[in-house]
Amino acid sequence: MNPSVVFIADRNRGRTPGSSPPRFPGFDVLNEVDRWDAVTAGVVLARLTPSPELSFFTGVEQATAEALCDQLLAQHEEPRIPVAALIDVRLATGETDGWHYADMPEDAQAWRQTLAFLDNDAKRQGGTSLSQLGQQQQAALVQAVQELDAQSWHGLPATHVWSLWTRYACTAFYSHPWAWNEIGFPGPAYPRGYKNMGLDAREKFEVADAANTDPVPWTRRAEAAKRRQAAAVTGESS
Amino acid sequence: MKLGTNLSLYGDVRDRNESAWLLPSSPGFPHRLRDEMTRYDERDEVDIVIVGCGAGGGTLAQRLARAGWSVVALDAGPFWDPETDWVSDERGSHSLYWTDPRVISGADPVPLGSNNSGRGVGGSMVHYAGYTPRFHPSDFATFTGDGVGADWPISYTDLRPYYEQLEQELPVAGQDWPWGDPHSYPFHAQPISGNGDVFIAGCEKLGIPARVGPVAIANGRFGNRPRCIYRGFCLQGCKVNAKASPLITHIPDALAHGAEIRAHCHVSKVLVDDHTGRATGVTYFKDGIEHRQRARMVAVAGYSIETPRLLLLSASNRFKDGLCNDDGQVGRYVMVQGAPQTAGRFEAEVRMYKGPPPEVSCEQFYETDPAKPYKRGFSIQTVSPLPITYAEHVVAQGHWGESLREYMRDYVHWASLGALCELLPLHSNAVTLSDEVDRHGLPVANFHYSMGENDKQLMAAAQTKMEEILRAAGATETMTIRRFAHLVGGCRMARSPKDGVVNAEQRTFAVPNLYITDGSVLPTQGSANPALTIMSLAARVADHLTAHQHTGPAAAAEARHG
Ligand SMILES: Cc1cc2nc3c(=O)[nH]c(=O)nc-3n(C[C@H](O)[C@H](O)[C@H](O)COP(=O)(O)OP(=O)(O)OC[C@H]3O[C@@H](n4cnc5c(N)ncnc54)[C@H](O)[C@@H]3O)c2cc1C
Numbered sequence A: 001m002n003p004s005v006v007f008i009a010d011r012n013r014g015r016t017p018g019s020s021p022p023r024f025p026g027f028d029v030l031n032e033v034d035r036w037d038a039v040t041a042g043v044v045l046a047r048l049t050p051s052p053e054l055s056f057f058t059g060v061e062q063a064t065a066e067a068l069c070d071q072l073l074a075q076h077e078e079p080r081i082p083v084a085a086l087i088d089v090r091l092a093t094g095e096t097d098g099w100h101y102a103d104m105p106e107d108a109q110a111w112r113q114t115l116a117f118l119d120n121d122a123k124r125q126g127g128t129s130l131s132q133l134g135q136q137q138q139a140a141l142v143q144a145v146q147e148l149d150a151q152s153w154h155g156l157p158a159t160h161v162w163s164l165w166t167r168y169a170c171t172a173f174y175s176h177p178w179a180w181n182e183i184g185f186p187g188p189a190y191p192r193g194y195k196n197m198g199l200d201a202r203e204k205f206e207v208a209d210a211a212n213t214d215p216v217p218w219t220r221r222a223e224a225a226k227r228r229q230a231a232a233v234t235g236e237s238s
Numbered sequence B: 001m002k003l004g005t006n007l008s009l010y011g012d013v014r015d016r017n018e019s020a021w022l023l024p025s026s027p028g029f030p031h032r033l034r035d036e037m038t039r040y041d042e043r044d045e046v047d048i049v050i051v052g053c054g055a056g057g058g059t060l061a062q063r064l065a066r067a068g069w070s071v072v073a074l075d076a077g078p079f080w081d082p083e084t085d086w087v088s089d090e091r092g093s094h095s096l097y098w099t100d101p102r103v104i105s106g107a108d109p110v111p112l113g114s115n116n117s118g119r120g121v122g123g124s125m126v127h128y129a130g131y132t133p134r135f136h137p138s139d140f141a142t143f144t145g146d147g148v149g150a151d152w153p154i155s156y157t158d159l160r161p162y163y164e165q166l167e168q169e170l171p172v173a174g175q176d177w178p179w180g181d182p183h184s185y186p187f188h189a190q191p192i193s194g195n196g197d198v199f200i201a202g203c204e205k206l207g208i209p210a211r212v213g214p215v216a217i218a219n220g221r222f223g224n225r226p227r228c229i230y231r232g233f234c235l236q237g238c239k240v241n242a243k244a245s246p247l248i249t250h251i252p253d254a255l256a257h258g259a260e261i262r263a264h265c266h267v268s269k270v271l272v273d274d275h276t277g278r279a280t281g282v283t284y285f286k287d288g289i290e291h292r293q294r295a296r297m298v299a300v301a302g303y304s305i306e307t308p309r310l311l312l313l314s315a316s317n318r319f320k321d322g323l324c325n326d327d328g329q330v331g332r333y334v335m336v337q338g339a340p341q342t343a344g345r346f347e348a349e350v351r352m353y354k355g356p357p358p359e360v361s362c363e364q365f366y367e368t369d370p371a372k373p374y375k376r377g378f379s380i381q382t383v384s385p386l387p388i389t390y391a392e393h394v395v396a397q398g399h400w401g402e403s404l405r406e407y408m409r410d411y412v413h414w415a416s417l418g419a420l421c422e423l424l425p426l427h428s429n430a431v432t433l434s435d436e437v438d439r440h441g442l443p444v445a446n447f448h449y450s451m452g453e454n455d456k457q458l459m460a461a462a463q464t465k466m467e468e469i470l471r472a473a474g475a476t477e478t479m480t481i482r483r484f485a486h487l488v489g490g491c492r493m494a495r496s497p498k499d500g501v502v503n504a505e506q507r508t509f510a511v512p513n514l515y516i517t518d519g520s521v522l523p524t525q526g527s528a529n530p531a532l533t534i535m536s537l538a539a540r541v542a543d544h545l546t547a548h549q550h551t552g553p554a555a556a557a558e559a560r561h562g
């Protein structure tokens, strides 16, 4: 393997975003890098070292975008997948999904506008921008946009704004090998392929789920608590 | 391999279409064929220029080149090499999709991009899943049979011989098919993964028949095409050359028979001589410069959005409201299938990313059930979203932040099914030109879509059925994302110009030497994935054209001698 690939792989060994104990202990998609084809390896490894110099977002926008993406993906501690930086690359090169809702501006413009709207909302909460608010206040602001559903948020349909944010943010986050380590997904599979298919069948390089916890009851409780908290925060300041 | 036993029934595939034997024996595309490709001069008047090299355009190019026609096929996107251009990665496959701007509107706007259409030689089939079912006989007369939709000007039996040909050429693998017109497939069914196991177990519990297939992935080698390695990236383009797309099933043979495939050529206008009323060729942009290709005949096969858009952009003095649009039919009756997907949680690890997403189908609910309040029906198939797409499913439930992460950490425990509901054609569901322009300065398409009442009932019924199947298989939780798939229609086939854009031979009513040979001609869509039908229709048009020789080598020779 070429030395820079080894270097990138080594620096990212077995990482998952944040510090929760992994559900797939020891699982590391990068162990298999030398069994990926060169084209795919090039594309995937490039995500591990995005340029720190953002070129689409202004400094102010960058801070807001980072705060928003950290909320959407619950990245509250290091190591973080550089979601805003990965979005910046797309917007700078005009790599959109190829469509936009008729009642929304095209994507790049929509990102700029909605980040500014978030800062406006933050000012109403007594902050100077989204990133300057506390975690709970940030979460409450984001939650408020989601709860508007089909209603208008600063003149845009909130569901379409939500779709824009989550599409870009999830695409960036779940394209990253650290996220694959977290969810037990082995990533690229060419030319290796899979041999052991069927329920509970694993390849040598796959790791069994150590926790096997149904997410449904947990998220039900967590989301109810989050809504109560958000109501309390927005209630306090209005 | 069953192929051998059916040879007498279907004729020798290799004699009809040598593509699989022209490919290199290791993955990739035969570069020699590309390097030695015929190149026509723009001033040559070729027999036919084809717009778009996807399901319909690619098939037509191969058939006509084989019949000796001079063929130039233009595609807006690249001439792919699966080995060097595609990646085994979800995010990295973005360049396969049509990502030029488009606007979506209506009460149920349909997101496009990765979910709908492709760009480049092979068209959307480069990143389609690979399901290749036939339509049912009832699909061709839903108005007569059920009082909804529209009747086609052709029947199932007109298309059946072409279904059989294409199933051989792709080739298709699957179990014997009990639904519609019962038939068998050239290749035995593939082995299946945990996701398919779950679907079959659930159906068995409920007494619902399910079948493995039909998928355009050979179960074993086919010509020089290797077998599937079960890596699960079918929707990202098959680097292995195991899954069929026109790029490997029809383009090699077209090249070997003298067709020119011109990539990176965005057609901007179909040219029509206002005096004779005949098409004379097309203009197109390559590297920002406008070119023109002269031709005796033009076929448009640019997908249900770009085909109507191109006709609307080709307005002339004679056709002020857009080419072939005197009756206001261009861009109308665009359809999508309702495609809700339901995931279920299992104690066991399902790991649905393994194996091709297309595995098992059920067409038990395809036809109108007189006991139900709605008309027509739906099919159910396995789907296996990769992480980015799966995250969309989770977000659609309203989860974000820590809940989203928690659901995603549980990814390996979920199996996933998708339905295809036959949503009915409506005049108001249409492609029109927007005020926005693309990088060539051409107005982009606005696709307006709203569901009707029957459509909503079907979507709900399909969701309930998928939940029942997953629960019967042992799922402890389910979640559903409402979505759409597979655009067709927009220039539909009809008996009269009042009702459509093309006749039963897919010739436009308005211009005698202009054909439409892609999914936009479909008057209804059934609950079957459309690619096989689109290819079969194109093969049928080719037979009609070569039988009548309005143009082509015979006519050209006649002109020379006469
Ligand atoms: C994610 C996904 C999964 C799918 N799964 C299935 C499945 O399992 N089974 C199935 O049957 N179908 C499936 N489909 C749908 C199927 O791929 C399409 O219905 C089919 O390919 C459409 O054929 P077509 O000939 O109409 O257009 P396409 O195959 O899309 O071909 C159109 C071509 O025209 C070119 N073009 C467009 N405009 C121009 C222009 N102005 N100038 C030059 N070139 C132009 C495009 O670049 C493209 O290559 C899937 C689609 C998607 C997106």
Ligand code: SF4
Residues within 6 Å of the ligand: B217, B227, B228, B229, B230, B231, B232, B233, B234, B235, B237, B238, B239, B240, B241, B242, B243, B355, B356, B357
């Ligand atoms: S699963 Fe098989 S058919 Fe699908 S992309 Fe992989 S090798 Fe090709």
